[in-house]
Amino acid sequence: MQIFDIFLLEAVLNGILFGGVLALLALGLNLIFGVIDVVWICYAELMMLGMYCVFFLHKVHGLPLVAAFGAAVVLVAFLGVLLHVLVIRPVLNSEPINQLLVTGGVLTFLQAAATLAFGIDFRNLGVSMPSLAVGEISLPWSRISAALTALVAMTALYVFLKKTYLGTAIRAISQDRAIMPLMGVSPSRIYLLTSAIGGALAGLGACLLVLQYDVHPAIGLTFGPLTFMVCVLGGLGNMLGGFIAAFIFAQLIAVGGFYFHLEWGYVMAFGFFIIMMFARPQGILGAK
Amino acid sequence: MLELSRVSAGYGSFQALFDVSLEVRAGEAVAVIGPNGAGKTTLLRAISKLIEVSAGEIRMEGRSLGDVPAHRIIDLGLSQVPEHRRLFPRLTVEENLRMGAYTAAARPKFAQRLEMVYALFPRMKERRHQMAGTMSGGEQQMCAIGRALMSGPKLLLLDEPSAGLAPVIVQSIFDLVRKIREEGYTVMIVEQNVRQVLKVVDRAYLLEVGRIKLAGSAAELLASAEIQKAYVGL
Ligand SMILES: Nc1ncnc2c1ncn2[C@@H]1O[C@H](COP(=O)(O)OP(=O)(O)OP(=O)(O)O)[C@@H](O)[C@H]1O
Ligand SMILES: [Mg+2]
Numbered sequence: 001m002q003i004f005d006i007f008l009l010e011a012v013l014n015g016i017l018f019g020g021v022l023a024l025l026a027l028g029l030n031l032i033f034g035v036i037d038v039v040w041i042c043y044a045e046l047m048m049l050g051m052y053c054v055f056f057l058h059k060v061h062g063l064p065l066v067a068a069f070g071a072a073v074v075l076v077a078f079l080g081v082l083l084h085v086l087v088i089r090p091v092l093n094s095e096p097i098n099q100l101l102v103t104g105g106v107l108t109f110l111q112a113a114a115t116l117a118f119g120i121d122f123r124n125l126g127v128s129m130p131s132l133a134v135g136e137i138s139l140p141w142s143r144i145s146a147a148l149t150a151l152v153a154m155t156a157l158y159v160f161l162k163k164t165y166l167g168t169a170i171r172a173i174s175q176d177r178a179i180m181p182l183m184g185v186s187p188s189r190i191y192l193l194t195s196a197i198g199g200a201l202a203g204l205g206a207c208l209l210v211l212q213y214d215v216h217p218a219i220g221l222t223f224g225p226l227t228f229m230v231c232v233l234g235g236l237g238n239m240l241g242g243f244i245a246a247f248i249f250a251q252l253i254a255v256g257g258f259y260f261h262l263e264w265g266y267v268m269a270f271g272f273f274i275i276m277m278f279a280r281p282q283g284i285l286g287a288k
Numbered sequence: 289m290l291e292l293s294r295v296s297a298g299y300g301s302f303q304a305l306f307d308v309s310l311e312v313r314a315g316e317a318v319a320v321i322g323p324n325g326a327g328k329t330t331l332l333r334a335i336s337k338l339i340e341v342s343a344g345e346i347r348m349e350g351r352s353l354g355d356v357p358a359h360r361i362i363d364l365g366l367s368q369v370p371e372h373r374r375l376f377p378r379l380t381v382e383e384n385l386r387m388g389a390y391t392a393a394a395r396p397k398f399a400q401r402l403e404m405v406y407a408l409f410p411r412m413k414e415r416r417h418q419m420a421g422t423m424s425g426g427e428q429q430m431c432a433i434g435r436a437l438m439s440g441p442k443l444l445l446l447d448e449p450s451a452g453l454a455p456v457i458v459q460s461i462f463d464l465v466r467k468i469r470e471e472g473y474t475v476m477i478v479e480q481n482v483r484q485v486l487k488v489v490d491r492a493y494l495l496e497v498g499r500i501k502l503a504g505s506a507a508e509l510l511a512s513a514e515i516q517k518a519y520v521g522l
Contacts, residue, residue, distance in 0.1 A: 026424075074348055123325055150417055165386065165390055165395065166471055168379065168383055169387065169388060169390060171376075171378075171379060171383075172376045172383075172387050173397075175376045175377060175379070176374055176376055178338070179338075179374045180359070181336070181337070181338060181357075181358035181359040181361070182336055182338070182361075182362065182368050182370060183362070183387045183388065183390045184359050184360070184362040184363065184368075184391035184394075184439065185390055186357070186358075186359040186392045224492055
């Protein structure tokens with residue numbers, strides 16, 4: 001084998017692009033956990049609904065793709081708020097195990113409901129984007145635009161959290177919820193806003209995924225565990241850690257898949273995850 | 289300005305305040321003193337509506353707080369520096385001050401009040417990009433007071449600002465309280481540092497096991513046998 005393999009470079013670039021998308025998926029889950037201290041186990045199922053939303057609006061009802069994307073983001077943001085009000089709020093002060101169980105219940109419910117409503121068919125959006133060819137390397141535009149969108153969304157969220165009053169309050173509430181009213185902040189409103197943002201990020205994730213993957217009721221089982229592991233690897237609730245972990249994970253999957261077989265890429269990534277859980281259980285950037 | 293009439297409050301079935309009546313007039317500094325567990329913090333929590341009162345009424349400038357939600361209390365000009373400071377440890381000093389100016393009324397005045405707080409505490413200006421949790425206790429107390437001033441309150445509530453600080457720092461905190469009074473703020477201060485606090489306030493109340501035991505001018509309380517014996521330790 002040559003020392004410099006052009007196809008290895010292509011795999012690395014693909015890994016970077018996939019890392020961008022994974023980082024976005026992890027961002028919403030991390031935000032919710034970091035602020036509300038609850039894990040949305042059903043996060044990927046919200047994405048699944050967003051993917052169906054894009055599919056039906058665009059493919060079936062002929063809405064422009066951008067409009068379908070916008071609708072999916074709004075829909076899933078609304079679902080995030082609904083999830084918070086109906087499911088999370090009643091268990092906010094319960095044991096973590098109870099919180100996991102209820103959101104796990106929502107996962108099963110959404111999967112079953114999607115199966116009933118949409119059947120088990122794999123549905124393809126059928127948007128074919130050309131590839132960017134540089135020399136012998138070819139990168140699909142769907143991946144490039146997904147990664148770029150993820151980057152823009154993450155930057156926007158960062159600026160929002162850093163520069164605005166609401167963003168500062170979102171960061172503050174995770175540090176001391178009890179005194180927030182003394183600042184003139186209503187904690188329940190901040191939680192609603194955070195749930196809406198977490199939902200919107202899941203909705204945006206859905207838009208990026210549906211460009212590249214078929215949607216079916218169990219798609220959440222592909223991306224849910226992956227997203228969750230990226231968050232844990234980075235330090236649950238730590239957004240920067242999740243960002244770094246996403247690129248490590250994606251690189252292992254892409255390059256591992258290149259040398260052996262795609263499935264082996266996942267085996268390597270999960271193996272790395274298990275080793276890291278022994279070496280650094282709090283995550284790459286996690287405290288404690 | 290602030291009036292409590294026969295206020296009772298507690299936690300669940302546990303009652304911590306019994307029939308507490310007191311008053312803070314505009315321009316005054318008033319202290320509430322009393323031993324550990326007397327209910328001093330509970331009193332301030334009730335005023336800020338962090339807990340509900342079970343009986344009695346609290347009025348700010350004549351307006352009953354009964355139907356005001358907790359996060360709207362600050363709009364009435366009431367700002368509290370809570371017990372143990374409670375800064376947001378992983379926000380910078382300036383971000384903590386920003387949280388103090390969160391309300392719609394305070395936001396347009398953020399820059400102006402920030403200068404005011406930095407003038408009062410030059411140290412905070414030096415430390416403005418430091419994480420609040422990494423500062424010394426005295427610095428954190430300054431930041432907590434600054435944060436409470438950012439909303440431009442009429443009445444500042446302070447819960448044991450000198451607790452847990454070295455004697456030199458305690459002195460500077462009381463100097464500060466005096467300075468804040470001179471700036472024209474009305475102050476209500478909870479303290480266990482009885483001798484020191486009675487030097488900076490006009491009047492004081494003695495709270496014991498949830499009840500007001502004594503009330504009077506600072507000089508009267510300082511001279512009273514009860515205070516001398518139990519709190520000043522002479
Ligand atoms: N969150 C709470 N839940 C239940 N009981 C509480 C709570 N906070 C305080 N108490 C009880 O209420 C009583 C009054 O407490 P409080 O904190 O108001 O006293 P304090 O005068 O501020 O004391 P210290 O000087 O030690 O701060 C105490 O008996 C305390 O145990
Ligand atoms: Mg106290």
